[in-house]
Amino acid sequence: MNNLIKALKPYPMEELNRIKSQLKEKGVKIYDFGTGDPKEPTDPKIREALIKAVPEISQYPSVSGRKELREAVSNWFENRFGVHLDPEKEIIPSNGSKEAIFHFPLVFIDTDMPEKKKVIFGTPAYPVYERGTLYAGGEPFPVKLKEEEGFLLRLEKIDKSVLEETKIVWINYPHNPTGATASLSYFEDVYGICRENGIILCSDECYTEIYFDKKPPSALQVGKEGIVVFHSLSKRSGMTGYRTGFIAGDPQLIAEYRKGRASFGVATPDFIQKAAEVAWSDEEHVEKRRKIFSEKRDIFLKFFSEIGLDFLYPEATFYFWIKAPQGMSGEEYAKHLLRYGIVVSPGVNFCAGMEVLEGRCSSEYFRIALVPTVEECREAVDIWKKAHEELRI
Incomplete structure (x- = not known):
């Protein structure tokens, strides 16, 4: 096994999961704001489309996926972002975004070119950007995202020598875990630097549709x-x-990715693609x-303000990025809340x-995902308030 990957053992969640299991055994009700997997039901139209499409005989889907799905994606993208995507050359269906993000460096990092690996x-970050890089034999270069800079990845502050050695830049706005958003001018700045240095710009846009005011832009x-x-x-x-999504963009990169993808995967099953077609066609x-x-x-806007916790105002995503009470780390506060089932x-x-291995990781922050139902959120706030007050005793 790759020694770098082997060394990246799970560390903070192990103890938290142990405590969580103990609470369940004691009959404590759990309010899980940890994993970003909301409880709201999938729309009936989508479920019905899947059920109707389940075939009598199951066969392999193609790498390129159903033409009708690619056309639905193209129509949605143009309506949403004003950018036309060629369904034949600029779109590939994927099994959600995680596997596509993970596999992308496997296709595009040339291990015979150490000068461009x-x-x-940015960090904090979705872990897959780094893990996919390591599996592909690339060299991760995490950049600390700062609150005073809006948690934006600032390429202009990275040494030119590093940029010249870079093959891929990952950006993710709206951002997981902070919920930070980026303007179109930010995308323009990042794109210009990537073009100057021959870097592929990869934009993880999985949260563009969970917004509350302004519609977030796309890199395209x-x-x-x-x-x-x-x-x-x-x-x-x-x-x-359902594990369904797509990647889109530069037709040459899409063609190369499609060719490489044939070695490790195909599109989702046809009946899931039919459900996805309905989903992309409905707002x-x-x-x-x-x-x-x-x-x-x-x-939670009201609750955090009442108890005096500082947080980044969420304009998009279903996350809150919050500072623990003064004098506590995010991990310490998380352990305290766990005793109450939060x-x-x-x-x-x-x-x-890599930060963890090098001892460069600490954080005063914690994240909540708005996963429980509205009623459960109200219940959790009452319990959380008591838990928070206990810190003053």
Whole structure:
């Protein structure tokens, strides 16, 4: 096994999971704001489309997926972002976004070119950017995201020598775990630097449809050459278990990725693609989901303000990025809340593994995902308030 990967052992969540199991055994009700997997039902139209499409005889799907699905994605993307995507050359269906993000470096990092093996991403971050890089034999280059900079990855502050050695830059806005958003001008700046240095710009856009005010932009609004975007129905349409999404962008990169993908995967089963086609063709269910997340968000906006916790105001995603009470780390506060059945994710869980190995990871932050129902959120707030007051005793 790759020694770097072997060394990246899970560390903070092990103890938290142990405590969580103990609480369940004692009959304590758990309010799980940890994993970003909301409980809202998948829209009936989507479920019905899947059921009707289950075939009598099951056969392999193709790498390129169903033409009808690619056309539905193309129509949605143009309506949403004003960018036309060629269904034949610029879109590939994927099994959600995680596997596509993980596999992308396997295709594009040339292990025979050590001078161009770096992969830049911001930290805190979704762990897959780093893990996919390591499996592909690349060199992760995590960059600390700062609150005073809006948790934006600032390429202009990275040494030119590093940029010249970089093959891929990952950006993720709206951002997991902080919920930070980026303007179109930010995308323009990042894209310009990537073009100057021959870097592929990969934009993880899985949260663009969970917003409360302004619609977040897509990287493809600033250009196509050298850009690939990753989208998913997991959050937009409540289809986490369906594992369906797409990658799109530069036709040359898409063609290379399609060729490489044939070695390790195909599109989702046809009946899931039929359900995805219905999901991308409908906005009504997405608007309903946004209203529910907005209601949950309002509950915690009021609550955190009342108890005096500092947080990044969430304009998008269903996450809150919150500072623990003064004098406590995010992990310490998370352990305290666990005693009351409140599960949150400590900020250290989103540090890059290389930071952990080198002893550079600590965090005063923790993240909550608005996963429980609206009623459960209200219940959790009452319990959380008592837990928070206990810190003063």
